[in-house]
Amino acid sequence: MSEARVLDRNFSASNGSAAQVGYSKTITQESIISVSKSIPDSTTDMEITFDVPYSQLKAIFIGTDGDLTMEVNHPGGTSTAADQTFTFAADQPLVWADGDPLDNPITQDIDKLYVSNSSGAAVQLEIRAMLDASP
Numbered sequence: 001m002s003e004a005r006v007l008d009r010n011f012s013a014s015n016g017s018a019a020q021v022g023y024s025k026t027i028t029q030e031s032i033i034s035v036s037k038s039i040p041d042s043t044t045d046m047e048i049t050f051d052v053p054y055s056q057l058k059a060i061f062i063g064t065d066g067d068l069t070m071e072v073n074h075p076g077g078t079s080t081a082a083d084q085t086f087t088f089a090a091d092q093p094l095v096w097a098d099g100d101p102l103d104n105p106i107t108q109d110i111d112k113l114y115v116s117n118s119s120g121a122a123v124q125l126e127i128r129a130m131l132d133a134s135p
Contacts, residue, residue, distance in 0.1 A: 030134070035113075035127040039068060045114040052110040052129050059130040060106060062086070063093030066123035071114040072106070083108065 033052060062070070067089055071082030084107060086094060096105055117123050 033129040048113040056131040059097040067119040075111040
């Protein structure tokens with residue numbers, strides 16, 4: 001069963017001197033894959049199973065509350081040979097939705113994620129991948 005979700009993106013000045021601008025986009029998806037995990041400090045290549053077929057990805061959000069490195073592996077990959085690497089800082093998420101003017105940052109099917117944290121404290125990782133099985 002499909003379900004609609006709204007993705008909001010906004011910009012506003014903290015002192016209120018500029019009008020808020022932004023847009024909302026409604027995304028219809030059949031399922032959501034979620035990860036909500038605390039990554040301890042001094043973690044290297046913690047494996048997280050994250051099966052996401054590229055052709056079904058409608059939107060993705062990846063955010064952290066601290067510095068974190070994430071390696072993306074496609075089926076058959078290993079933690080020592082990442083297919084893609086993303087570096088995150090606190091409150092600077094990666095957000096993409098089908099139809100955005102920029103290309104999807106995920107380039108192939110995903111099998112596993114490997115996350116590393118050397119920030120000095122535990123880091124909370126939040127991921128939401130919205131999928132449509134009938135694109």
